[in-house]
Amino acid sequence: MRDYLLLIFSPALWALLFGLAAWILPIIGRIKHKRFSSFSWCCCAIALWMPIVAIHMAVRLDDLAEVRDTIFAYDLAAIVLLIGTALSNIILRNSSKNK
Numbered sequence: 470m471r472d473y474l475l476l477i478f479s480p481a482l483w484a485l486l487f488g489l490a491a492w493i494l495p496i497i498g499r500i501k502h503k504r505f506s507s508f509s510w511c512c513c514a515i516a517l518w519m520p521i522v523a524i525h526m527a528v529r530l531d532d533l534a535e536v537r538d539t540i541f542a543y544d545l546a547a548i549v550l551l552i553g554t555a556l557s558n559i560i561l562r563n564s565s566k567n568k
Contacts, residue, residue, distance in 0.1 A: 484519035495561040513554040
């Protein structure tokens with residue numbers, strides 16, 4: 470039972486889910502002819518905040534080796550998430566204006 474709780478409250482899992490939502494919401498908005506751009510950016514912001522929570526938890530547990538091992542991956546994921554969210558919102562917004 471404890472393992473399931475750790476998985477449910479894992480910041481990495483929630484960051485992944487919110488990051489996927491940030492990329493999928495503009496596509497859904499394009500299909501349904503609605504604007505989900507602000508929700509997409511909110512999901513992106515929450516997904517970027519979750520690794521900060523994970524780092525804070527590791528520091529509180531005095532596990533600085535984990536922070537050193539994962540900080541590059543967090544940086545890379547943040548850049549990919551921001552660029553992907555911006556591109557999906559810009560491309561789908563421009564394609565909806567053309568129609």
